Amino acid sequence: MVAHVGITSLSSSIACMSRPRRFSFIKPKPLAMATMHDDPIREWVLSEGKATQITRISSIGGGCINLSNRYDTDAGSFFVKTNRSIGPSMFEGEALGLDAMYKTGSIRVPKPFKVGVLPTGGSYIIMEFIEFGSSRGNQSALGRKLAEMHKAGKSEKGFGFYVDNTIGSTPQINTWTSDWIQFYGEHRLGYQLKLARKQYGDSTIYERGQRLMKNMGPLFEDVLIEPCLLHGDLWSGNISSDKNGEPVILDPACYFSDYYMLATEQPRNLA
Numbered sequence: 004m005v006a007h008v009g010i011t012s013l014s015s016s017i018a019c020m021s022r023p024r025r026f027s028f029i030k031p032k033p034l035a036m037a038t039m040h041d042d043p044i045r046e047w048v049l050s051e052g053k054a055t056q057i058t059r060i061s062s063i064g065g066g067c068i069n070l071s072n073r074y075d076t077d078a079g080s081f082f083v084k085t086n087r088s089i090g091p092s093m094f095e096g097e098a099l100g101l102d103a104m105y106k107t108g109s110i111r112v113p114k115p116f117k118v119g120v121l122p123t124g125g126s127y128i129i130m131e132f133i134e135f136g137s138s139r140g141n142q143s144a145l146g147r148k149l150a151e152m153h154k155a156g157k158s159e160k161g162f163g164f165y166v167d168n169t170i171g172s173t174p175q176i177n178t179w180t181s182d183w184i185q186f187y188g189e190h191r192l193g194y195q196l197k198l199a200r201k202q203y204g205d206s207t208i209y210e211r212g213q214r215l216m217k218n219m220g221p222l223f224e225d226v227l228i229e230p231c232l233l234h235g236d237l238w239s240g241n242i243s244s245d246k247n248g249e250p251v252i253l254d255p256a257c258y259f260s261d262y263y264m265l266a267t268e269q270p271r272n273l274a
């Protein structure tokens with residue numbers, strides 16, 4: 004089983020794993036009660052989503068950070084996440100990640116459709132709704148499909164991503180960097196060490212980390228590391244399967260890096 008064990012998302016992962024999935028139904032508002040511009044989600048579904056009618060909106064549990072809803076319409080179903088307090092940049096990062104993975108034509112991911120701002124504050128993302136199967140699917144198929152994605156998702160800009168995104172709710176810095184050691188040292192290890200020092204006020208681990216960063220170079224002397232597209236937050240809660248048992252991955256924090264970081268978040272020779 005591929006498991007994400009990054010520092011930032013471990014505690015939120017545990018909290019999320021223990022959450023039961025909950026479904027409840029919300030009666031869609033009749034048109035007269037919600038004018039189109041009051042509700043950009045409804046507006047998108049009834050225009051670019053090509054629906055003429057929303058038949059049901061049901062809430063989906065499972066996530067920790069956002070509210071999730073399924074919109075059933077006469078043009079199929081849509082999956083919608085909203086966050087009442089955070090601006091659109093978190094969902095923009097998610098949409099760019101989903102789009103990058105979708106375009107590799109390898110593993111199944113929901114196609115992102117729209118990100119926007121809610122008139123009452125906060126933001127939303129609309130994407131393809133995927134009907135999940137009952138199991139987590141075939142794990143060797145998952146491994147093969149991920150490898151296909153890594154092969155297909157290449158970067159011409161080096162290590163990083165088009166935007167900074169978030170892992171859980173922690174910012175993830177993706178500044179394009181041509182050298183992997185520099186990228187990993189500065190934007191992954193170094194950034195996390197700074198957060199740990201700020202949050203816990205203990206500089207011992209920070210100083211040890213700085214020493215490690217300075218001495219990483221020789222460990223990778225003869226290793227060729229090519230940037231490839233990573234999901235970036237691949238823990239069991241972000242892996243599922245569709246009705247046909249095909250693996251599906253969700254809720255990414257994508258960036259281009261060493262594919263070995265997929266499983267361990269540790270550089271290969273230090274694991």
Ligand SMILES: Nc1ncnc2c1ncn2[C@@H]1O[C@H](COP(=O)(O)OP(=O)(O)OP(=O)(O)O)[C@@H](O)[C@H]1O
Pocket residue numbers: 019063064065066067068069070071082084113130131132133134171240253254
């Ligand atoms: N495209 C989709 N189609 C159908 N159901 C989905 C889809 N994406 C996610 N889900 C379901 O909704 C739940 C919540 O989604 P997700 O994990 O993306 O929310 P989140 O609040 O952003 O999560 P987290 O707190 O883990 O970052 C998932 O556990 C999954 O069951």
